Amino acid sequence: DNDPLIPYQYLSGYEDSEPDIFKFSVLNWSGEFVLDWVANSYTCLSDKNIVVTPLNINHNGRPSSFEIKVPEGHRFRFQLKEETLIDRQVTRITQNPDGRQHPGGPPMGQEASSRTYKLIQIVTNEADYVGFEYVMSDEVVNLPSVSVTKEYNEEKIPGTIGQDWLNVVRSRFPYAIEYTNYTSTTQRLAYVHRITTGKEIIEFNSAPGRLDFDGTRQLNEITVKSPNNVIHSRHLFNYGYFVGHADGADTDNYLDYLNITKSAEELTHRLKLLSVQKVGEPSHTFDYFEEPLPKKTSLATDYWGYYNRVLSNASMFPNFYRFGLRYDTGLGNNKSADLMGTKAACLTGITYPTGGRTEFDYALNSFDNYFAPDMEYFDEIDTGGSFSLEVSDNNDGSHNTFEVVRLPELGAHFTGQIALSGPCVPLTYDQENIWVKVIKIKEEKALIWDRQPWQIGSILQDPANFEWEEIFDFAPGEKTETDFSKFIDVEYLENTPGLMVFEAQLADGCGPQNAAGESGFAAANIDYVTFGDKLAGPNEGIISQGAGLRVHAVRNYADQGNSKTNETVYEYEEGKLMSPLTFIDQYDSRAYFKYLFRPYLSNVVVCFSPQWYGTTTKINTASIIPYSTSASGSYVGYGRVTKKQLNVIDGTAGNGKVVTEFVNNPDDGAINFIGNGIFTSLPLTKHYPINGLLESSTTYDNNDTPVRRIDNTW
Numbered sequence: 142d143n144d145p146l147i148p149y150q151y152l153s154g155y156e157d158s159e160p161d162i163f164k165f166s167v168l169n170w171s172g173e174f175v176l177d178w179v180a181n182s183y184t185c186l187s188d189k190n191i192v193v194t195p196l197n198i199n200h201n202g203r204p205s206s207f208e209i210k211v212p213e214g215h216r217f218r219f220q221l222k223e224e225t226l227i228d229r230q231v232t233r234i235t236q237n238p239d240g241r242q243h244p245g246g247p248p249m250g251q252e253a254s255s256r257t258y259k260l261i262q263i264v265t266n267e268a269d270y271v272g273f274e275y276v277m278s279d280e281v282v283n284l285p286s287v288s289v290t291k292e293y294n295e296e297k298i299p300g301t302i303g304q305d306w307l308n309v310v311r312s313r314f315p316y317a318i319e320y321t322n323y324t325s326t327t328q329r330l331a332y333v334h335r336i337t338t339g340k341e342i343i344e345f346n347s348a349p350g351r352l353d354f355d356g357t358r359q360l361n362e363i364t365v366k367s368p369n370n371v372i373h374s375r376h377l378f379n380y381g382y383f384v385g386h387a388d389g390a391d392t393d394n395y396l397d398y399l400n401i402t403k404s405a406e407e408l409t410h411r412l413k414l415l416s417v418q419k420v421g422e423p424s425h426t427f428d429y430f431e432e433p434l435p436k437k438t439s440l441a442t443d444y445w446g447y448y449n450r451v452l453s454n455a456s457m458f459p460n461f462y463r464f465g466l467r468y469d470t471g472l473g474n475n476k477s478a479d480l481m482g483t484k485a486a487c488l489t490g491i492t493y494p495t496g497g498r499t500e501f502d503y504a505l506n507s508f509d510n511y512f513a514p515d516m517e518y519f520d521e522i523d524t525g526g527s528f529s530l531e532v533s534d535n536n537d538g539s540h541n542t543f544e545v546v547r548l549p550e551l552g553a554h555f556t557g558q559i560a561l562s563g564p565c566v567p568l569t570y571d572q573e574n575i576w577v578k579v580i581k582i583k584e585e586k587a588l589i590w591d592r593q594p595w596q597i598g599s600i601l602q603d604p605a606n607f608e609w610e611e612i613f614d615f616a617p618g619e620k621t622e623t624d625f626s627k628f629i630d631v632e633y634l635e636n637t638p639g640l641m642v643f644e645a646q647l648a649d650g651c652g653p654q655n656a657a658g659e660s661g662f663a664a665a666n667i668d669y670v671t672f673g674d675k676l677a678g679p680n681e682g683i684i685s686q687g688a689g690l691r692v693h694a695v696r697n698y699a700d701q702g703n704s705k706t707n708e709t710v711y712e713y714e715e716g717k718l719m720s721p722l723t724f725i726d727q728y729d730s731r732a733y734f735k736y737l738f739r740p741y742l743s744n745v746v747v748c749f750s751p752q753w754y755g756t757t758t759k760i761n762t763a764s765i766i767p768y769s770t771s772a773s774g775s776y777v778g779y780g781r782v783t784k785k786q787l788n789v790i791d792g793t794a795g796n797g798k799v800v801t802e803f804v805n806n807p808d809d810g811a812i813n814f815i816g817n818g819i820f821t822s823l824p825l826t827k828h829y830p831i832n833g834l835l836e837s838s839t840t841y842d843n844n845d846t847p848v849r850r851i852d853n854t855w
Contacts (some may be wrong), residue, residue: 162186165209167217167260187831188212207258214266219258222275222331225283227252229399231323254324259331269339276334276347281356284403284437286324287395289457291470293758294318325399332358341373342366353382353410355403375420383434383486385409389452391438408436411486423494432485440474441482444513444722444764445688445776448482451475457762459724462670463514466725468554470760472670477516478687480505487690502694505686506777508716510807513685526669527557530577532647533662544643549671552635557667559629575647577665579633581610582640631667643667688718688776707796708787715780717807719832720764727758778832780805797842804834804855 163174163183172187183193190212195204206220263271336343343365347358363376387409396403411434418424432450435441440454451474458471483505490500528544546553559577635641645663696708780803786796840849 163207165207165217165219167209167263170209170211170217183207206261216262216264217260218262218264220261221256222259222277223257223328224253225255225326225328227254227324228282228327229323229325231399233321233323233398234318254326257331272335272337273333274335274337275331276358278330278332278358279349279356280327280329281354282401283326283328285395285399285401286326287392287457288322289762290320290322291760292318292320293760294756321395323395323399325401330357332360340368342368342370351412352404352406353412355407359412377418377420378414379416379418379424381413381415383411383413383429385411385434385436387436389435390440390455391436392440392457393438396438408438413486419494425494426492427488428490428492430484430487430489432481434485442476443478443483443687444476445478447478447687447689448485449475449477449479449516450482451479458760459762461724461760463518464512464724468725468760475516477514477518478505479516483690496700498698498700500696500698501692502696503690504693506688506691506716507684507686507713508688508718508777509684511685511718511721512683513687513718513722515686527667528643529664529666530643530645531662531664532645533664542645544665544667546641546643546669546671548635548637548639548641550638552637553641553669553671555631555633555635555641555667555669557631557665559631559665561663575663576644577663578644578646580642580644581635582642684716685718691777705789707789710785710787712783712785713779713781714783715805717778717780717805719776719778719807722764724761724764725758726761727756778805778807779803797840798845800839800841802836802838804832804836806832 161176165172165174170191172185172191174183174185174187174191174193176182177184183195185191185193192210194208194210195206196208196218197205199205204221206218209217209219211217259273259275261273261275263269332347333345334347335345343363345360346362346364347360349356349358351357351359359380360378362378365373365375367373385408387405393408413429414427416424416426432448434448435452439448440457441449441452442454443449444459454474454476456471456474458474459476460471460474461468462472463475463477480503484503487503488501490498492498526546528546530542530544532542546555561575561577643665645665647663691713692711694708694710697706698704699706781800782803783798783800785798788796834855835853836855837853838851839847842848
């Protein structure tokens, strides 16, 4: 609707609808603050006793630095060091059957999408000073952010007799527009170079030359020395690379469209820390799960962007059938989470200079507030099929042909093309007998299957045999039109069982004539997918998995993995996905003629005259709900975590446990998991106190008896 209650520029994200939220974290303090637009001052949301002061405000009203003073009297100064600049933002029509244009967003270039202020100074309440210096990288070109949207507009008011045939078809067959949104960004990264205190200087020596990210730097050495340059210690960092494979489909074509050049190494390599050594001592070494990762543009990813090893994925779209939704976009893709793929390149062990070792084991996150199909989830959808109908080269009477498709309990989805072509002689030929029709028979009758195609037409004429309705009738037009060629892309979703009959007929006089090459035909090429007796979708009480990893167990050894000294196992309850998977947005909409010409006044006036009313459905490659701002960057939060110390002899929980409970409130939005809502870009409702705060901690002995409990009030 072009006349919403809330201005379009806010819904589209082109203008702010709320103040920016700044987050800070330094030593033992963290929180959020905003610019109060009314009072024109910065207010700390997390602690009213923390004072935030902007410094060096430029002509745009943007401070180049902030000072944050905590209640204890310590002062922390932050300076703007990094800006992510939008180099190019484009909305490109990639599928547009009828020429309708989508406006896209306003052109953007070199606009900052994010800013990072780095800590440059600490002054304690006793006047002690700590200073921070940085070195900047070269300009780096990030991989672009790309999303694809298919927009379906289906008219709710059926077409009437006398309308153009295309308008009539739209009333039953929605048409799709596909557009791709590209955002490419550049930035310069700030690396800590030196920390200076009254007693020591710590230097961080980094250098460019990374193969995995051109223009960035890697930390090679940390040196600790006195103010008069006497070296106290040196730590050396040794690196290698995770080398990925290039199997499966990818999105490299988007790089080409944006003229972004990435080397093969930059797309397949990822930096890997092998060891850290204090000079004069043995090293800390690191081991990783060695499942090879794909290239960074691979389509073998889950709903959250983690590798899932499904190399057959052919597009960025999820398979909507697996969510119980009848959209064939993404058919064949599997974007479910995979433990082995998600663990690829994760840290599995640390070996210490003493010879001891720690090993880590992981599991997928779990949650019960939204549904996400697992890798093996069976969606009970038949593979469907395809068929072609054609009647041609007939000059000896009318001919026709049929195709019958059985509709199972939940129906089927049909897509394809229908075409009619002439010439026809004489001018008075019976064009009313030239068509491609689609007929729905509401109840399946056995007698339909033991008849030849030429017999079906007479059977349909007897209402006693069948209850049927005409879904679609595509004909050439007026009788005086002797040379015609018409075709249309069709799409139809049938939700109930029965039979679907496709009929093509060509009348006498529309076949080959006396002149060579003259011919006519009526044809249809149709693909379809049938739904089984039960569609995929969420079941009550189901626990879904994905959205990254959690630590399952930590094992410590006295030597190289041979003598286990202790094992800690973590159990998780009340998992909640902080941001829902919402790939579909559906709402009622109207199309308007915005400019109307008034000939009696010889001018153009602006008015909004509704010309079309229907349903708009947008299908997206990425969830349209932004990641939760109350989850501190995490996908999943847990209400209760149990930490068990296992007996190293028999693996039982012989050393007690600690149960911790946390604040765990996902953001509230206006959309459920299938995305049936309006105003999707409005801010979500955020709950307080903020997520992750510790509510209680209870310690149990090895007899499962509580011996200590701490409760916190926020």
